[in-house]
């Protein structure tokens with residue numbers, strides 16, 4: 001009898017529910033529901049519409065009935081760092097404020113008045129992004145200390161969605177690592193950091209690893225759906241699940257390409273050396289206590305915003321064709337400049353940058369798109385050079401996974417620029433990683449190694465090579 005696991009993968013731009021099963025030793029996916037995700041303004045803050053997200057999840061679960069399928073388990077992954085706080089009755093005390101909100105402006109610098117930057121990095125190994133949970137909580141402490149004092153439960157976004165399904169509170173390890181409040185070595189909440197910043201450590205929950213069976217659905221949801229499911233924790237940080245799906249993990253660099261581009265390697269221990277700090281690499285927790293040594297690059301968020309600025313009149317594939325037609329345009333921007341984190345108008349921000357740096361100013365949608373893609377490749381190359389400097393070796397290939405691996409122009413540009421083989425796929429890497437984590441817990445798949453072998457033979461992986469230099 002076929003066993004099904006249901007993955008819920010919610011990224012910053014879209015969410016999807018995907019059923020997974022093993023058929024003839026291959027993983028089979030069936031996307032049953034997809035929905036848009038975006039920030040909404042609530043009061044003075046940008047937030048996630050967490051109630052709509054949960055209703056989309058329930059809508060997707062109910063579609064299983066239309067297929068006559070009762071999945072054995074469900075697991076939810078989303079973006080990192082964001083959270084909600086609950087009161088003693090388990091009710092929401094806060095909105096799900098989004099990491100791009102400006103409430104953390106200046107907070108990192110204030111935290112460094114209490115804890116040295118180097119100390120934070122040595123204990124947590126986490127990159128310095130202004131939106132990390134530590135700075136969001138510090139902002140709350142300054143502006144709404146009464147909320148922090150009342151809070152009894154701290155749940156990150158996937159934790160909260162699992163709580164809504166099961167009534168059980170837990171903090172999953174891979175996402176907890178992104179907060180910059182988890183000690184990279186003890187894998188526990190770092191009491192010294194919390195106490196030094198005066199953040200109530202009692203609200204943090206027990207850390208649970210991926211592959212943990214958290215519990216079952218609340219009885220009223222069993223009634224509503226018509227079936228029960230186990231809630232099994234995947235790597236609830238979406239990039240943690242995505243990296244599980246990288247088919248060629250040994251000796252390769254991956255780029256999880258979606259709203260963000262997360263570029264890095266898998267490692268068995270945290271690398272907290274000065275050079276990693278200076279280059280702002282992170283050591284996010286992975287499955288089986290591996291580490292995701294990676295760097296955030298602004299990613300396809302930029303083209304998502306450009307698309308919005310042009311009233312969504314162009315598809316992503318049309319932007320690629322428009323960029324190809326603008327082949328003579330060569331201005332680039334530093335994509336990791338915080339000015340691109342949440343500009344009022346991305347097109348204008350890119351144009352202002354080019355004026356300020358004395359470059360040709362992009363005017364057409366094609367020139368803007370080409371500038372974004374060329375700038376991303378430039379940033380990828382810098383990060384690859386930094387990784388190879390830190391590891392003191394050259395990596396032969398790059399694996400691009402996630403929705404962005406469909407941008408074949410970007411894939412070819414990277415192959416040409418690095419002379420490395422670029423492998424593209426699987427597209428739904430995050431959901432696949434989520435599903436295999438559930439199957440490992442259910443015993444449907446033996447372990448991570450078997451999962452990766454199964455993934456490699458189950459999905460199309462396209463190869464992009466540098467063109468031979470015929471002049472030689």
Ligand SMILES: Nc1ncnc2c1ncn2[C@@H]1O[C@H](COP(=O)(O)OP(=O)(O)O)[C@@H](O)[C@H]1O
Pocket residue numbers: 010011012013014015257258259260300301303304316317320402403404405406407408
């Ligand atoms: N057909 C396509 N051609 C080129 N790029 C694409 C295509 N489809 C999706 N993309 C890129 O993939 C991105 C979305 O990737 P995805 O992994 O779904 O994002 P997230 O998980 O962050 O919501 C889009 O922003 C877009 O740039």
Ligand SMILES: C[C@H](O)[C@H](O)[C@@H](O)C(=O)COP(=O)(O)O
Pocket residue numbers: 010011012013078079080081099237238239257258259260261262296
């Ligand atoms: C804010 C974090 O850096 C972000 O969540 C990143 O880690 C991530 O996982 C983004 O995933 P997307 O699928 O939204 O690109």
Ligand SMILES: [Mg+2]
Pocket residue numbers: 010011012238258259402430
């Ligand atoms: Mg994603």
